[in-house]
Amino acid sequence: MTRKVxxxxxxxxxxxxxxxEHWAQKCEEWCRERRSCNLEITKHAVNKSELTL
Ligand SMILES: [Zn+2]
Structure with missing residues (x-):
């Protein structure tokens, strides 16, 4: 399950x-099945350096 943070x-x-959420779910499904990253999905990820934690 995707977790909200x-x-x-x-x-x-x-x-x-x-x-x-739908991209996180797609990513998780892909990661679990393929054990690799899909650029078409990961390009939608948030750049961690843009986050103010
Ligand atoms: Zn993933």
Whole structure:
């Protein structure tokens, strides 16, 4: 399951953050099945350096 963190959605497989839940879910499904990253999905991830934690 994707986890919501500070208003963002976390892929628990690769720990990328997404603003939209559906991308986090796609990422998690992909990561779990393929054990690799899909650029078409990860390009939607939030850049961690843009976050103010
Ligand atoms: Zn992922």
């Amino acid at each position: 500070d208003g963002l959605y976390l892929c628990e497989e690769c720990h990328l953050l997404y603003k939209e």
